[in-house]
Amino acid sequence: MTVAAVFKEQHSTHAVAIVVFVVLFLLVTVLGFVAARWRRADLAGLNEWGLAGRRFGSVVTWFLLGGDLYTAYTFIAVPALVFGAGAVGFFALPYTVILYPFVFLVMPRLWQVCHRRGYVTPADFVRGRYRSRSLALVVALTGLLATMPYIALQLVGIQVVLNAMGINGDWPLVIAFAILAAYTYQSGLRAPALIALVKDTLIYVTILVAVIYIPWKLGGFGNIFDAAAKALPGKKTPTGAPGAFLPGKEAAKQAYATLALGSALALFLYPHAITGVLSSKSADVIRRNSVLLPAYTFLLGLIALLGYMAIAAGVSTKNPNFAVPDLFIHYFPSWFEGFAFAAIAIGALVPAAVMSIAAANLFSRNVWKDYVRPHADDREEARVARIASLVVKVGALLFVIVLPTKYAIDLQLLGGVWILQTLPAIIVGLFTRWFHRLALIAGWAAGMALGTWMAADQDLKSSVYALNWAGIHFTAYEAVFALALNLIVTVVLTALLRAVGLRDAADDTRADDYYELRHEPARHREPELAH
């Protein structure tokens, strides 16, 4: 029997897989609702609903951040890119390695100042640091804009595994998201934190089994790499270029390095990543997690290799997103197929929940309270955030239905182009107050325009742009070009504004807010919510 025939036959018998899938999904649903009672507190306040009271220790933070950052994007899109284009898909590995020295240097500082000042969102910090509601709004809207396609990407992940099990149509997706919306509304950040414990366990088991069992069936890693090296030049990527086993051309190397760098700088600017950071109980928890989170990176590298295993196994699919699901269907017994697909689907729920909470916090604090109802109290903030979390999910559902889902990774990369434009205000802002707030807004606008134009110029088919201008020939991730322009505009304008005497030094934060005081109690203090 040919491989294709095997795939076809197995596609029609997923009954056991679906039962296992549904049971695990129900288990997680129960956990999501029970989470409201976990470390019980008054969920009517935003600090509790949206940040779980900032009390998570190293272990829960490790699961939460791991589950939050390594999403369905990890399990579907990365091996899909490796399957369809080869080496370039491995940029996910250097990306999530250099990420952690960066997190180690920067995020404890952000945690510290947000803890001291009671900030809930990155835009809260920006508003305090620059005493500018408009700059905060710019940061908040960018966060919302970048998060929407990212949530949509999680939906695509669920959709792929449902389709792989022969379940078609939009209604199962709508049900899954309705359940998710209900327990997020009810339990806030506690729900994804508790579910992350289950999700990560399922994922680790699935991937360890896959990377031991499948290579054994395929005759070892030597065979897998040989098959990939042979097959890749014959594959066609979305831009029309052939696949490659190594980034060979100069342009490919530049693209590889800038994709890794730009994505690493962007990841912790996302509202959902910052929500994960702020929900931990101390800056030290963040530092320890920068040492421990690379365990997930290793797992991600193994997942990327599944793309080559799919090539070696002879998987042929028009949509590369189905490479890994088809590989699992081919090699796993039906019950374990259900287990693996549940791992992926639940792996999409955790980040989707955290993202919608983070987006809701942004809306509530930086749009509603700042612009609509300045006297909203803590309870109203939480109530608005809960409703916003529902609206965000409906928006993401529409996003999936309207936009093409092929190469889901590009959606995430487009969001990355936008979110990276908040780096000068947030990250540089943690270290210096030199930038002028108007210069920051102008730099942001320039970066957003350039990045979006570069992506649109290529019909959103590629996140890499080949610049040939004024004797410069450089190929790079669009977000990096956009950030470069952003920084140039910000620096030049700040210098100009200062030169003409328009100084801008208003700052709610003090130098002391950015690092631990010797006598600060190690345990959590109730934050003084700034009103």
Added chain:
Amino acid sequence: MCRSMRDPGRHGHSRIWYVLLAAPFVALLWVPFYTRTSPKLFDIPFFYWYQFAWVPATALIVWLVYLATRPPETRP
């Protein structure tokens, strides 16, 4: 720059440790260094195992810097 960056003695450690954190950036962003297939390790081409090797190596580096620079009140 803010005060803490100019104040190496605050937690009784030297900020020179932070230089170590640049190593993974150099090693992984200088792509021409590792886009090749040999030497292989357990049949895995250099390009692939080299990047995998930097995962534990980076964790180790960050851990060392953490131990050398953590504030005194978090030490056991």
